[in-house]
Amino acid sequence: MIYGDGMALTCSARGCQAEAAWALRWNNPKLHTPDRRKTWLACEQHRESLGDFLGARGFLREVEPADSADRRE
Numbered sequence: 001m002i003y004g005d006g007m008a009l010t011c012s013a014r015g016c017q018a019e020a021a022w023a024l025r026w027n028n029p030k031l032h033t034p035d036r037r038k039t040w041l042a043c044e045q046h047r048e049s050l051g052d053f054l055g056a057r058g059f060l061r062e063v064e065p066a067d068s069a070d071r072r073e
């Protein structure tokens, strides 16, 4: 996914350089106010593992296509 500024969105998984297809929105209630959203970007391969990691901790809020992701963190 390429933005107008030429920055590619790459997967947030460690060591992965793949293009991100998904934006995982998450919130850690111990650190963040309820309306705060952190974003991890995930390729098709890592969407499930990153989502499971966040889901197991109760952090995952929404999963959106990466092309709808804005620049909030």
Ligand SMILES: [Zn+2]
Residues within 6 Å of the ligand: 011, 012, 013, 016, 017, 018, 042, 043, 044, 045, 046
């Ligand atoms: Zn990946």
